[in-house]
Amino acid sequence: MIKFTNSYAQLGESFFERILPTPVTAPSLLLWNDTLAEQLELSNSLRGDQQLQAAIFSGNQLPEGSDSMALAYSGHQFGQLNPQLGDGRAHLLGELLDKQGRRFDIQLKGSGRTPYSRQGDGRCALGPALREYIMSEAMYFLGVPTSRCLAVVATGDPVYRESVKPGAVVTRIAASHIRIGTFTWFAIRKDLESLSALLDYAIVRHFPELDNNAENKAIAFLDAVLERQITLMVAWLRVGFIHGVMNTDNTAISGETIDFGPCAMMGSYHPATVYSSIDTQGRYAFGNQPNIAVWNLTRLAECLIPLVNTEEKQAIASLEPVLLSFSERFDQAYFSMMGAKLGIAEITEQDRVLIETLLESMQSHELDYTQTFHQLTHSIKGNSPLPDSCNEWFAQWQARLEPGSQALMQANNPVVIPRNHHIESVLKACEESGSTAPAENILEVLRSPYSEIAATKDYQGAAEDKDASYQTFCGT
Numbered sequence: 001m002i003k004f005t006n007s008y009a010q011l012g013e014s015f016f017e018r019i020l021p022t023p024v025t026a027p028s029l030l031l032w033n034d035t036l037a038e039q040l041e042l043s044n045s046l047r048g049d050q051q052l053q054a055a056i057f058s059g060n061q062l063p064e065g066s067d068s069m070a071l072a073y074s075g076h077q078f079g080q081l082n083p084q085l086g087d088g089r090a091h092l093l094g095e096l097l098d099k100q101g102r103r104f105d106i107q108l109k110g111s112g113r114t115p116y117s118r119q120g121d122g123r124c125a126l127g128p129a130l131r132e133y134i135m136s137e138a139m140y141f142l143g144v145p146t147s148r149c150l151a152v153v154a155t156g157d158p159v160y161r162e163s164v165k166p167g168a169v170v171t172r173i174a175a176s177h178i179r180i181g182t183f184t185w186f187a188i189r190k191d192l193e194s195l196s197a198l199l200d201y202a203i204v205r206h207f208p209e210l211d212n213n214a215e216n217k218a219i220a221f222l223d224a225v226l227e228r229q230i231t232l233m234v235a236w237l238r239v240g241f242i243h244g245v246m247n248t249d250n251t252a253i254s255g256e257t258i259d260f261g262p263c264a265m266m267g268s269y270h271p272a273t274v275y276s277s278i279d280t281q282g283r284y285a286f287g288n289q290p291n292i293a294v295w296n297l298t299r300l301a302e303c304l305i306p307l308v309n310t311e312e313k314q315a316i317a318s319l320e321p322v323l324l325s326f327s328e329r330f331d332q333a334y335f336s337m338m339g340a341k342l343g344i345a346e347i348t349e350q351d352r353v354l355i356e357t358l359l360e361s362m363q364s365h366e367l368d369y370t371q372t373f374h375q376l377t378h379s380i381k382g383n384s385p386l387p388d389s390c391n392e393w394f395a396q397w398q399a400r401l402e403p404g405s406q407a408l409m410q411a412n413n414p415v416v417i418p419r420n421h422h423i424e425s426v427l428k429a430c431e432e433s434g435s436t437a438p439a440e441n442i443l444e445v446l447r448s449p450y451s452e453i454a455a456t457k458d459y460q461g462a463a464e465d466k467d468a469s470y471q472t473f474c475g476t
């Protein structure tokens, strides 16, 4: 038996709608994350029974102890408030404790309509389900805080997008699904009781080190969420990740990456890199992500105002310094990370110049972000892999290196990332052949992104056109 617990359900009816997944015609298990299943102690109860796994993780069979629900949340989408979002195609089955006692949500995505579906069909196409699985797995092994996937189950039903696609349900595991938009849901409805209960719950679940009885707990909470967002942004910037749709409904309080809809990896270094077809203004461009994180945190701070002080002005005066601290704290964390990418453990003012100069050259020469740092890692005692105009920079950098530099660089510079064109061709191959072998092959490589295995070289190459024409799409 799966040992579900349902702590979120205890928050009460204003937080969700109880709703069962809609059954599918012919569930068949495509991907199964054995290590994750093991970590969640699921393996014994499922006994490697693929039919049972397919039945449960398509939504056809509700496991005992599960309390299936769609969660309520709002969200600022591209800066505009959408008060009425919520899980329109997802069902939280319940929570599981892993071997270390950490609590995780088990959620189906693509599992049918809910009261929050609006015009949507509640479904997910196979390609995006596989994409979410592969990308989140890659991020996890790159060392980026992220939700993960346990399974992808084909439904046997068509989904209607720009063309007819095979449908799938993806099972997501996350530290929780509390989003900034969850706070917004209650704040804009002026439901202070629920808002306050949500804050208490989020503190217990994600920040147990904070004192839930402290008078200033909302401020301490904002500070803790902000710290996790800084860690997340720095991790994204380290590996070249572009989330693509950093709306407040896609920003988890836990600080994990969630929603891999239109995400992509940057090829050639340029802070303005955008691949999402709907992000015409570059709001969610690679280098703009930290700015958006602050923007999103400001929306969270607004929700917290009534919990800080009945005097709005005083509440704002207490919350504002936390938001204002982002810039300096992020700056420190960012340059420290970039220093590590260059093998420098403790960076100085001069090192900052060294970092910025390199980035400028990479931008003007359109150098590949991942390949350049990987090559630098291997050129510590060798020749420069950079264009001749960077020779002076290269000499300065080499002179700055320390005994631990190479190990530091190896730990911070992946040898392989889930490159856009490789991911797309894997998804296409899976869709056309009906086999998941191409996905399993790339996953094997992406699960050791800091060391080269036999197949790594097949996935290291940049796209011929440097992704100039690459586009990602939302709502798939």
Ligand SMILES: Nc1ncnc2c1ncn2[C@@H]1O[C@H](COP(=O)(O)OP(=O)(O)OP(=O)(O)O)[C@@H](O)[C@H]1O
Pocket (backbone or CB within 6 Å): 085, 086, 087, 088, 089, 090, 116, 117, 118, 119, 120, 121, 122, 123, 124, 245, 249, 250, 258, 259, 260, 261, 474, 475, 476
């Ligand atoms: N096919 C669909 N049917 C119903 N609702 C949908 C569908 N696709 C997206 N939505 C809803 O639209 C909103 C925005 O979608 P978005 O693409 O950000 O999220 P998502 O990928 O579905 O889910 P998540 O953020 O949980 O990963 C969400 O409320 C989502 O539930």
Ligand SMILES: [Mg+2]
Pocket (backbone or CB within 6 Å): 249, 250, 259
């Ligand atoms: Mg979303």
